[in-house]
Amino acid sequence: MGQSAKSPSRRSFPVRFRYLFLLATICGGAFLLLTINNTTTILLLNEQTPTSSIARHTLAEEEETFTIKTPGCTIPGLKPFDGAVKKFIKHPDIPQCRYANTSLLDNNDTHIWVKNENLQYYDIPKDLNVTCCYRAFYRPTAISDITSMDVDDRVQYELCIVFDSYIEVANEFVKVTCGYDSTALYTQFFIFAPKKPMMTFNEDTSDTPRNRSGAYYNVVVMGIDAISRLNFYRTMPKTLSFLKSKGAIELLGYNKVGDNTFPNLTPMLMGVKDTDLKRICWPHIRSSFDNCPFVWELFKDAGYYTALGEDSAKLGTFNFGKVGFFGTPTDYYTRTFMHEAEIHVGNKKDYNTYICMGNKYFYQVLLDYVQALTRTLKSSKLFGFFWEVTLSHDYLNYPMVMDDSYEKFFKSLDESQYLDNTIFILLSDHGIRWGDIRYTKQGRLEERLPFVHILLPPSFREMYGLAYNNLLQNSRRLTTPFDMHATLKDLLYTDDLNDDKIEYRSRTKYSHAKSISLFLPIPTNRTCQIAGIDDHWCTCHKITKMLTKSREAQEAADYLVKHLNMLVRDQPQCAYLTLVDVLEATELVVGEPRENEKGWREVMVVVRTMPGAGVFEATLRHEEDAWSLAGTVSRLNLYGDQSHCVKHYQLKLYCYCH
Numbered sequence: 003m004g005q006s007a008k009s010p011s012r013r014s015f016p017v018r019f020r021y022l023f024l025l026a027t028i029c030g031g032a033f034l035l036l037t038i039n040n041t042t043t044i045l046l047l048n049e050q051t052p053t054s055s056i057a058r059h060t061l062a063e064e065e066e067t068f069t070i071k072t073p074g075c076t077i078p079g080l081k082p083f084d085g086a087v088k089k090f091i092k093h094p095d096i097p098q099c100r101y102a103n104t105s106l107l108d109n110n111d112t113h114i115w116v117k118n119e120n121l122q123y124y125d126i127p128k129d130l131n132v133t134c135c136y137r138a139f140y141r142p143t144a145i146s147d148i149t150s151m152d153v154d155d156r157v158q159y160e161l162c163i164v165f166d167s168y169i170e171v172a173n174e175f176v177k178v179t180c181g182y183d184s185t186a187l188y189t190q191f192f193i194f195a196p197k198k199p200m201m202t203f204n205e206d207t208s209d210t211p212r213n214r215s216g217a218y219y220n221v222v223v224m225g226i227d228a229i230s231r232l233n234f235y236r237t238m239p240k241t242l243s244f245l246k247s248k249g250a251i252e253l254l255g256y257n258k259v260g261d262n263t264f265p266n267l268t269p270m271l272m273g274v275k276d277t278d279l280k281r282i283c284w285p286h287i288r289s290s291f292d293n294c295p296f297v298w299e300l301f302k303d304a305g306y307y308t309a310l311g312e313d314s315a316k317l318g319t320f321n322f323g324k325v326g327f328f329g330t331p332t333d334y335y336t337r338t339f340m341h342e343a344e345i346h347v348g349n350k351k352d353y354n355t356y357i358c359m360g361n362k363y364f365y366q367v368l369l370d371y372v373q374a375l376t377r378t379l380k381s382s383k384l385f386g387f388f389w390e391v392t393l394s395h396d397y398l399n400y401p402m403v404m405d406d407s408y409e410k411f412f413k414s415l416d417e418s419q420y421l422d423n424t425i426f427i428l429l430s431d432h433g434i435r436w437g438d439i440r441y442t443k444q445g446r447l448e449e450r451l452p453f454v455h456i457l458l459p460p461s462f463r464e465m466y467g468l469a470y471n472n473l474l475q476n477s478r479r480l481t482t483p484f485d486m487h488a489t490l491k492d493l494l495y496t497d498d499l500n501d502d503k504i505e506y507r508s509r510t511k512y513s514h515a516k517s518i519s520l521f522l523p524i525p526t527n528r529t530c531q532i533a534g535i536d537d538h539w540c541t542c543h544k545i546t547k548m549l550t551k552s553r554e555a556q557e558a559a560d561y562l563v564k565h566l567n568m569l570v571r572d573q574p575q576c577a578y579l580t581l582v583d584v585l586e587a588t589e590l591v592v593g594e595p596r597e598n599e600k601g602w603r604e605v606m607v608v609v610r611t612m613p614g615a616g617v618f619e620a621t622l623r624h625e626e627d628a629w630s631l632a633g634t635v636s637r638l639n640l641y642g643d644q645s646h647c648v649k650h651y652q653l654k655l656y657c658y659c660h
Contacts, residue, residue: 069451070255072526075480075542077255078447082235086442091236094399097350099358106180106188107134111374114178114192115168124187132187134180135162138173141338145328153290154326155315155341175339177346190360191343193336193367195374200307201333219459220384220424221301221493224372227263227391229401230433230448231256237401240409245428245455248416249463251473253454253520255480257542258432259535261634263319263391264651266431266452270483270490271296271387273517275534287650290328291320297490298332301385304494309334309375309386313368314355315341317391323651334375334386340364353396353640364392365404369411376420396640398434422459425493429454429486440638441585441608446619449636450541454486456520468501469521472508479524480542482533484517492519537590537604538621538633548587548605555587558605558622561629566611566618566656575647576657579611590621604632614644614658 069077083091104123107114116134126132142158159177163169174194181187226234231254235242260266265276272295274282283294298308310332312318318337320326326337343364348356359367372388393400415421430452439445456473463470469492492498499521512518513525516534530540537543548555563581570576586608602625610617617638622629637655647659 070478070480072479072528074525074527074529074532075255077451077480077541080232080444080447082232084444086444087439087448090398090437090439092399093402094397096393096400096403097352097357099361099363100349101188101361105190105361106132107178107190109171109192111171111194111377113168113170114176116166116180126182126187130182131166132180132182133164133166134169134178135164136169137162137177137179139175139177139338139342140173141330141335143330153328154321154337157338157342175342177342189347191339191347193339193371195334195371195378197378198307198333200305201302201330217465217496218304218383219462219493219496220376220379220386220420221306221427221490222372222376222384222386222424223388223427223429223490225267225387225389226401226404226428226430227389227395228432228434229394229430229453231451231453232448233398233401233433234430234453237399238405238408240405241412241428242455244409244412245457248421248457249460250428250455250457251477253456253477253481255478256429256452256454257480257482257530257533257535258450258452258539259482259484260539261432261636261655262435263389263431264322265634266483267319267389269517269534270486271298273297273484273487273491287323288325290325292327292329292331296331297487298385298387300491300494301383302333304383306383306385307334307379308332309384309388311336311368311371311386312340312389312391313364314391314395315344317355317395319389323649323654336368336371343367353642355392355395357392363403365390366407369407373411373414376415376418376424380418380420394430398437398439421457422461424459425462426457427454427486428457431483435636436639447541450539454481462496466496466499466501466504466521468504469499472504472523473520476520476524479526480528480530480533480535481520481524482516482535484534485520485524488517488519489521492521536621536633537623538606538636540590544591545588545606546591548589550584550587552587554589554603554605554624555584555607558587558607558624558629559584559609561622562607562609562618562620562631562635563611565620565631566635570648570653570657573648573653573657575659576645576653577613577660579613579616579656579658581609582612582615583610584608585610585617602626608638614641615639616641616644616656616658618656 067079069079104120106117106120106124108117109115114136116132121132137159139157139159142156145153145156171192171194174196176192176194177189178192179186179189229237258266259269260276268274268276268279279294280286284291298310302308311334315321315337318326321337343359344356347360348358349360350356350358357363368388368390372386375384375386393404432452433449434440435449440449458470497503504521508522512522513527514532516532518524530537530542559581563579566579584607588606590604590606602623604621604623606619606621608617608619619636619638621632623632635656641655645654645657645659648654648657
């Protein structure tokens with residue numbers, strides 16, 4: 003991509019550079035003359051910055067031409083505050099939650115109580131006492147109507163327990179309403195993490211994997227939706243700083259494999275493409291996911307408690323336009339709670355989701371729950387998968403609001419020594435998929451390069467040195483959610499990560515595997531094709547600008563719009579789309595030019611259609627005088643209520659309702 007032409011001279015300068023210290027003082031500070039390739043730079047030094055650090059830092063910056071550079075994949079170097087995107091970065095004005103400073107209730111791990119000091123903010127007649135109704139609720143086992151699309155949201159409430167001061171908690175999910183006579187003043191929901199009996203599906207455990215010996219680590223995966231690697235740098239620098247201070251390893255070449263959350267989490271959690279689910283376990287849109295091979299099932303069999311939690315019910319990964327689960331998938335499952343809380347106390351809806359649960363942000367509710375779960379299960383093995391979406395999904399800068407909370411969360415886990423025995427993976431599924439930044443070259447690349455930070459305990463690095471070094475090496479290789487799945491499976495039994503076994507496994511022929519554990523050396527010749535990344539999502543391509551009025555660009559755009567209309571042809575409520583404008587056209591070159599394959603070309607186009615002014619991006623392949631789609635179609639602007647008449651999670655991107 004443009005910059006690659008300069009790579010030979012850039013990478014060769016370390017053997018030719020020379021620098022000269024000049025013992026002088028300018029304005030009270032020493033300066034350094036640094037000569038590289040016959041270019042001299044004056045660097046001012048202060049007392050806190052050693053000269054050697056400045057030299058190393060400057061040389062590192064000169065070498066940082068590429069994000070990663072291997073024989074199989076070159077990703078251009080990107081800067082968090084590059085001029086092309088800097089104008090989009092500003093601190094957001096986030097709505098304050100209702101009752102943020104006047105909440106009538108508070109809680110800890112064991113009790114809920116009335117905050118009498120805040121009674122003054124409520125219209126209460128004199129001489130009347132406020133009482134509260136404590137109602138536990140849960141997800142019932144029985145399913146009354148298995149054909150219902152909301153079967154995953156079934157709920158059963160218990161009888162009211164009245165209190166006027168405080169009450170001891172005895173349940174996982176609780177609704178509390180306070181008032182006087184029959185007048186309700188305040189309602190809030192509370193989620194707790196009591197110790198439960200462990201779910202198991204193996205009656206005969208005499209020969210199950212759980213009896214294997216060896217050390218174990220808790221495995222906690224936490225996701226923050228729609229944050230690119232560089233937007234994590236821009237919006238959550240305190241969290242990033244803590245992770246770096248603890249030695250977390252960042253994957254620089256982690257490339258998404260699908261458009262949105264579902265096709266990127268499916269490979270991570272099941273090891274297969276979302277399009278393979280129809281054959282494996284999810285035959286149609288009204289099927290549940292109960293029979294799918296989730297990785298947490300393996301951890302169950304290995305004697306782990308399992309947890310699945312998301313801070314949004316409406317945008318749930320397995321519920322948005324889908325059925326979800328008939329059974330309860332994990333030991334701890336927050337869906338029932340989040341759904342009820344959204345309905346009854348959700349407030350401050352900001353585009354797609356409610357961002358507040360009463361007086362608290364939903365993301366904070368999830369963080370507090372995870373922390374409570376780690377306290378409850380500190381002496382047990384835990385595999386947890388948690389996903390935040392409410393603040394990060396729709397707006398580029400909203401994650402700034404969460405930075406302090408995530409930093410505090412990690413510091414608390416560190417102080418409690420929970421991180422000493424836990425593999426912690428913080429990641430995203432993709433960058434922001436829409437908005438002005440997506441019309442820039444950097445924004446397009448960022449959208450395909452989500453962030454991943456893997457935090458390993460010091461004991462892991464000491465006991466599994468070769469696996470750790472491979473992970474460190476792989477931080478600058480092309481990686482995907484498929485590799486994350488293989489890595490999670492490797493963490494089931496750490497005796498498979500001993501140096502001898504890693505060395506033996508590294509000798510086996512897996513160089514063309516789509517899914518490779520990050521504890522094994524990923525080949526440098528790995529390409530997007532080998533890694534299972536469609537050309538449309540691949541960030542390794544070189545691109546050449548095309549004229550939007552050229553014949554190839556117009557033909558590709560026409561085919562794209564024709565394809566969009568084919569997608570919604572069975573939905574008569576969706577309008578017929580027409581091409582209004584070709585906004586951008588580029589030709590993609592995979593690696594070096596293919597001399598023996600001149601019969602086909604790949605063109606990426608961005609078009610605007612009417613009605614609805616939808617902006618779509620797709621990669622089209624031209625071969626033997628015919629066009630075809632290479633991957634799925636991205637939508638670059640929000641569709642809002644334009645697609646209210648369809649329920650299908652994919653068609654919502656393309657349908658404009660009459």
